[in-house]
Amino acid sequence: MSWQIWFVYGLVALAVLLFFSGRVRLDLTAALVIIALAVSGILTPAEAVSGFGNPLVMLIAGLFIVSEGLARTGVASAVGVKIAALGGRSERRLILLLMPVVAVLSAVMSSTGVVALFVPVVLTLAREAGLPPARLLMPLAIAALIGGMLTLIGTPPNLVVNRALIDAGRDGFAFFDFTLIGGCILLLAIGFLLTLGMRLLPQRTSAPSDDRHRRLHEFAEHYGIGDQLRSLRIQAESALVGKTVGEAAMRREHGLTVIALQRGRWLSSLNPVLVNTRLQADDVLIVVGRPETIATQTTDLRLSDQGFPHGLQRRYRESFGAAETLVVPGSPLVGKTLAQANLRARQRINVLAMRRADKPLEIDFQDTQLQSGDLLLVAGSWSDLERLTGPRTDMVLLQMPAELADRTWHANQAPWAVLITLLMLFAMATQVTSNLVAVMLAAFFMVVTRCVEMNEAYRSMNWQSLVLIAGMLPLADALAKTGGADQIVNGLSALFAGHGVYVILVGLFLLTSLLSQFISNTATTVLIAPIALNLALGLGYSPQAFMMTVAIAASTAFATPVASPVNILVLAPGQYRFSDFVKVGVPLQMLALAVTVLLVPLVFPLTRT
Known part of the structure; x- marks a missing residue:
């Protein structure tokens, strides 16, 4: 040879x-x-x-x-x-x-x-x-x-x-x-x-670094709200029909934080909730609230408790998430209450829970004045949360959850993707x-x-x-x-x-x-x-x-x-x-x-x- x-x-x-x-x-x-x-x-x-x-x-x-x-x-x-x-x-x-x-x-x-x-x-x-x-x-x-x-x-x-x-x-x-x-x-x-x-x-x-990121349920447990996420359908006779989210004052008057709204059945119909979002019959509100508050308000407001089934959890995680932020020294948020900070209108995010001195606040924290070092668990669409990653003077993004890998970036194009494939x-x-x-x-x-x-x-x-x-x-x-x-x-x-x-x-x-x-x-x-x-x-x-x-x-x-x-x-x-x-x-x-x-x-x- x-x-x-x-x-x-x-x-x-x-x-x-x-x-x-x-x-x-x-x-x-x-x-x-x-x-x-x-x-x-x-x-x-x-x-x-x-x-x-x-x-x-x-x-x-x-x-x-x-x-x-x-x-x-x-x-x-x-x-x-x-x-x-x-x-x-x-x-x-x-x-x-x-x-x-x-x-x-x-x-x-x-x-x-x-x-x-x-x-x-x-x-x-x-x-x-x-x-x-x-x-x-x-x-x-x-x-x-x-x-x-x-x-x-x-x-x-x-x-x-x-x-x-x-x-x-x-x-x-x-x-x-x-x-x-x-x-x-x-x-x-x-x-x-x-x-x-x-x-x-x-x-x-596949990625050792994933261990540094909590999953969403771990965030919820860490902040003491593990059992507080629900989906509530607005019935036709509800007093909320026709009102904007701002007019409904869900958090201030009813103790519920609305973080997303599902209108229709498709993934793309799961949307962020803004102050001027007008509510309709059959809208499904993704809310955070204490179990006893949810039970009371479903009766008073004529809402149907849909629970939070696995399929909806999955769809929610693909478009929405939660992140942990830190109020920095010298932040314009220091001394303000969350109601005064109005993060929903300014940042398109909702504060779900709050920790101070490494302990979750059990009381209604909406009227609690913020201090430097406070940890806020905020929720919103992935794109809104990612805007928190830039240089800021009010808060610092500490952690995004591991579910960021599940994010659906182009959900509206899903039919095209299926057809092409x-x-x-x-x-x-x-x-x-x-x-x-x-x-x-x-x-x-x-x-x-x-x-x-x-x-x-x-x-x-x-x-x-x-x-x-x-x-x-x-x-x-x-x-x-x-x-x-x-x-x-x-x-x-x-x-x-x-x-x-x-x-x-x-x-x-x-x-x-x-x-x-x-x-x-x-x-x-x-x-x-x-x-x-x-x-x-x-x-x-x-x-x-x-x-x-x-x-x-x-x-x-x-x-x-x-x-x-x-x-x-x-x-x-x-x-x-x-x-x-x-x-x-x-x-x-x-x-x-x-x-x-x-x-x-x-x-x-x-x-x-």
Whole structure:
């Protein structure tokens, strides 16, 4: 073998070692691969950096924008609420719900697109359940990869082996020929992740800094108002109908602080309450007040107590929040009461509670004169709260809650986001255009319809993931260009020729699965499929069993983060290490191997031709 082949083999080994050690950033390792291939002369400089112009990199970049649009408009959160309603805070139940849904979707559309759609959903579910995202994102990726094993169009390797059979004059696969084997692997994978896999999934949180931020319910408990948030519907005969909020004097005369108003049923109908907001019948007021006061006023004012159901809590948190502020020395607020400060009119915020000397004030604090050092828990829309972050002379913003991550920035654009995403998935499923064109159009229209602002689109990019895949793609080109891939395949072909058919199936599976951990599963299938076909024909066996084995093995890209765009999409938000994929992925590969070798000969008899 030439030195170029040995050099590429050594580079692959070095990259794997660095990936596995976790001591060098993944994108830095990918950059090292690019430099080594260019400096060695194995690839030209243009070939070495060609990964950055690869359609796959552009496709993933576009999916980041689409995913951001779904998150910013609240669509992802809404889906998360539906699943959360069924799954609750149970990790096992959430995995049991997620994996079949994701697998079925991936059976008829791009697994990459499905994962891009569900990443923000899973992040929302993890926050709701109080789980590290790493506990749910890897099962998401695994389900999407297995989904490709369920139908003929589930993943490109299935189409590659099908075309190879047809070109050889053999019968191709039917649409559901993959379903039995893929379905069994899916069931075993779910069972594995619900049992032994629970111990192998990392407990790592996605953002250690989150621990510094209280959640809204913690703020409420800290200020002693944990049971005081309610929603009250104004009945038609209520005396409040037709009055403005200022005229109603809810806080002064009735002891209730109105912090938001829901008019209609859509998320965008949940609005801040201003002094001149005129109240109507069937308006729902989000109020803070003592339970006994609420009970009295619902009767006196003809209000219907709606409680504060989970769905409304979620919608409220997406548009509104609370923050902790400090009255600074020399503030113009010092010496004034809250009524005199009139923060609702001046700042569009409401003071929910107050602490002095690290104790919540139990009395009606509206007429209490403010002092420097007082802590105020204020509520308002996220945009109004964020205005408190600038230089100020009256108060200092101390903490925003962790729920700021749930904020819906462009709720009015949610229908556009849904339509754009559905059209993208339809185009990808029906192949009316290429996946790249479908995704780029979707990303473009997400920006045009203002589901995502341009600066948000740029920030949505996970540059580490993009550099990683762009750096590893040329390595596959180097293996092919130097003949290294052919050397591996030909050597193993000679090795398998003298053994029984089951040994050959195991060998084909392991070879295909191993290569698919480091290069595109499509490229792997293109390399291995002709060898598998020739082996079957040379040994006198019908080739369908051999080709099915190759196709299934190519989709078992579970064991490395670079094995598939699906894994790359969950890598950063899950804060995964290379070893995390190995721990979970290798046992799953062995399960898939056992199922394939046992079932393939039954479904596709190894009859000699």
